[in-house]
Amino acid sequence: MKPLRHLTKYFRKYQAYLWWGFLFVTLSNLFGIFPAQAVRVAFDMVQDNMVLYKCLNGFTIQEDMYDIFIGVLFFFAIIILGFNLIKGVFMYFMRQTLVVMSRHIEFDLKNEIFTKYQELPLAFYRRNNTGDLMARISEDVSRVRMYSGPAIMYSMNLITTAILIIWMMLSVNAVFTFYVLIPLPFLSVSIYYVNSIINKRSDSIQSQLSSLTTFVQESFSGIRVIKAYGAEHVMLRDFDGESEKYKQRNMLLAKVDSLFFPLMMLLIGLSTLITVYAGGMAVIKGSISMGNIAEFIIYVNMLTWPFTALGWVTSIVQRASASQRRINEFLQEKESADAGGAKTFEFRREIAFKDVKFSYSKNGRLVANGLDFTLKKGQTLAIIGPTGSGKSTVASLLTRLYGVSSGAILIDGENIDAFSLYSYRQHIAFVPQDVFLFSDTIFNNIAFGLSHEKIPDIDLKVKEAARMAAVHTTIEDFTKGYQTEIGERGISLSGGQKQRISLARALVRDPEILILDDCLSAIDTVTESQILSNFKTVFNGRTVLIISHRVSAVQGADQILMMEDGAIVERGTHAELMAGKGAYAALYQKQLKEEGRKS
Ligand SMILES: Nc1ncnc2c1ncn2[C@@H]1O[C@H](COP(=O)(O)OP(=O)(O)O)[C@@H](O)[C@H]1O
Ligand SMILES: [Mg+2]
Structure with a gap:
């Protein structure tokens, strides 16, 4: 009783x-x-x-x-x-x-x-x-x-x-x-x-x-x-x-x-x-x-x-x-998502990972093993590495889906947890590796959570974002255009189309910080290069973390980190890493050859 x-x-x-x-x-x-x-x-x-x-x-x-x-x-x-x-x-x-x-x-x-x-x-x-x-x-x-x-x-x-x-x-x-x-x-x-x-x-x-x-x-x-x-x-x-x-x-x-x-x-x-x-x-x-x-x-x-x-x-x-x-x-579950401190989010100079260690379970294997890097405001940082090296984990830590096990993530020297989670998430947009679209119209999937009341010209913004994600013409080709239902109730999309819609969802938010986790993996090279060239406009003035296993997606970044087994093994710009003739350069040569074979 x-x-x-x-x-x-x-x-x-x-x-x-x-x-x-x-x-x-x-x-x-x-x-x-x-x-x-x-x-x-x-x-x-x-x-x-x-x-x-x-x-x-x-x-x-x-x-x-x-x-x-x-x-x-x-x-x-x-x-x-x-x-x-x-x-x-x-x-x-x-x-x-x-x-x-x-x-x-x-x-x-x-x-x-x-x-x-x-x-x-x-x-x-x-x-x-x-x-x-x-x-x-x-x-x-x-x-x-x-x-x-x-x-x-x-x-x-x-x-x-x-x-x-x-x-x-x-x-x-x-x-x-x-x-x-x-x-x-x-x-x-x-x-x-x-x-x-x-x-x-x-x-x-x-x-x-x-x-x-x-x-x-x-x-x-x-x-x-x-x-x-x-x-x-x-x-x-x-x-x-x-x-x-x-x-x-x-x-x-x-x-x-x-x-x-x-x-x-x-x-x-x-x-x-x-x-x-x-x-x-x-x-x-x-x-x-x-x-x-x-x-x-x-x-x-x-x-x-x-x-x-x-x-x-x-x-x-x-x-x-x-x-x-x-x-x-x-x-009565005590562990509610940590809403963080009371501070309103502000970001002027840099985001820094300081000796960050993380494991998914207590006493489990370290998936992030002493990560140290700095992402300057307005710059693009790329992470590349083989599957399972811990790239997505970095994104999860930065989006505060999980908290670090030891070390700290600092924003302008302030611990990331000091900011209110709500205010923090207002400023970031995240495209996760595994795309999720709701059984709803394409428009609602892109404008997800935004409304006409708050943003009167949302229609224009959604189209603009779709253009940037190179999916606008694809959508217009559907008979119902942006009102096309997807998922269970409607049409099914290809993996690449889903990824691009998911990308548009992030872009429409006009975020200060953009986090892209392998979001071009299912997209063909032609469309990829089209999106990458759009990114030059999109990334302008924004702080971006881009994760990929493909060199083509990361080579334009201001700084590239090469990860293996939860640790950073190489870092530098594309030119520096190529000159270093290390793992990155080897990966580049390998992927170049694969592309050559395909075309
Ligand atoms: N939710 C999770 N729970 C437990 N282990 C996980 C989870 N997500 C990822 N891992 C493990 O963490 C390691 C790094 O995964 P991940 O960050 O997804 O790598 P990547 O994105 O580079 O492929 C992998 O060994 C994976 O098995
Ligand atoms: Mg991943």
């Missing part, structure tokens, strides 16, 4: 719904009781008058009495119908308040979790898998909703019904009440057990379903590979296996599921049986009337649902509590 305390703030926020809900629950139960009493009165009346009616046999007055009699019974029928209608109306309001409240809470809780997700640092996402994160915000939240709505509603219902009805019963006859109530606790307990088994089996079905879904999803996204390798039958066999497991688990569930209603019916029947038997005895003794038996049978039927719900509610609360505990683990 403890984890569910997290929801207290929401119950407080929506307490009006709670109060109204309680009122409606009580009212609907009251109007459920009146018909039972009307039935008793009608029953007793029939019984009493039957004697009189028989006595009048042969007299004309008997027929008159019959008519009156029928009229009164009809009147009772109308009353009972009326009460039940009113009860129905209140039940409608009860759901309208309590279930609606749970939807509000669900909405708020989802927002709370999503906000937290956005705040959490990248390291958090490395530790947790996507499926888990998704489950928290969808499955777990909906289990909590079952608690905050239906479970509360049924508990209120149970309490008010039980109090009202047991009170009514006791006012008739205490011993009789006791007998009638005996089977009900058994009903609660057995429903609870059956329900626990059902939940356990549903969970195993759920997990099998998710592995089945993942399997199918992969078979779609990997369809090219599957077809190219002629592996259809292997996939089919594996799918069959997964599917079979899913079926088996469903069969197991069906077994307990079909126990649920018969069990309920059995116990309710038992209650009715006892009512009739013990009631008959009491009537013979004269302690209650026939009408009371009819009344009690209705009461017992009214009580069975709340008592069934008790077993059910208990398991809902348990599940909700487990779910909320998992949600709380995330919400």
Whole structure:
């Protein structure tokens, strides 16, 4: 129960719904009781008058009495119908308040979790898998909703019904009440057990379903590979296996599921049986009337649902509590992305890496091993090196996606962490190595996060950026131009086109500091040289860090660092490095030869 305390703030926020809900629950139960009493009165009346009616046999007055009699019974029928209608109306309001409240809470809780997700640092996402994160915000939240709505509603219902009805019963006859109530606790307990088994089996079905879904999803996204390798039958066999497991688990569930209603019916029947038997005895003794038996049978039927719900509610609360505990683990995650100091970002002279060391995990391998370099304002620094040498890591450190393990990154002598992260990121633009585009229009992908309100001439700016990234004409060639949808909903782009759109996204921001991580790798040499010549304008007056594994992309830089195994092995301008005849010069010769062979 403890984890569910997290929801207290929401119950407080929506307490009006709670109060109204309680009122409606009580009212609907009251109007459920009146018909039972009307039935008793009608029953007793029939019984009493039957004697009189028989006595009048042969007299004309008997027929008159019959008519009156029928009229009164009809009147009772109308009353009972009326009460039940009113009860129905209140039940409608009860759901309208309590279930609606749970939807509000669900909405708020989802927002709370999503906000937290956005705040959490990248390291958090490395530790947790996507499926888990998704489950928290969808499955777990909906289990909590079952608690905050239906479970509360049924508990209120149970309490008010039980109090009202047991009170009514006791006012008739205490011993009789006791007998009638005996089977009900058994009903609660057995429903609870059956329900626990059902939940356990549903969970195993759920997990099998998710592995089945993942399997199918992969078979779609990997369809090219599957077809190219002629592996259809292997996939089919594996799918069959997964599917079979899913079926088996469903069969197991069906077994307990079909126990649920018969069990309920059995116990309710038992209650009715006892009512009739013990009631008959009491009537013979004269302690209650026939009408009371009819009344009690209705009461017992009214009580069975709340008592069934008790077993059910208990398991809902348990599940909700487990779910909320998992949600709380995330919400209470201490490690929020370090927002940095309070300083507004300012940059006049230089960015300096001072003996920076970094590893992705504690005591892990050093991916940056004592990096020392300075990037002067307005200049271009290039990093080149083989895959895995730690180039992207430098970009991650500079964009503050990760913090350094030791050493420091200084901006004009000030530690980079002293600046507020928000203000810092306003001044940098980063093109990551692995391009990510949203399932949205090309325009929105480039203008990502910028709006017409803030920048009135955004249309022009987007086009200008696309021109610089040599993708403008490509986009114009699409029938819908910049409004073309990409991704799942729209067309798919080539790797090079994606990279260029991603590049345009950075350029449109007109950033002071530009960080490009191998953003031309999938682009052909002709387009590359076109972009590189555009860069002369783009880079003008900007501070740029350009990362590449191709010499062609870095040779124009003011300073080039050659990295290997997390360390800088050579540095200088293109001319200096060529003169040095070291690793850089060798790489240049090699790539020149490859280009020559291609063309
Ligand atoms: N998120 C990560 N978690 C753990 N190790 C990583 C991560 N990213 C990169 N690495 C490791 O760090 C090393 C440097 O990677 P990276 O900076 O991407 O090199 P490059 O960009 O030069 O190819 C590699 O050995 C890689 O396996
Ligand atoms: Mg890289």
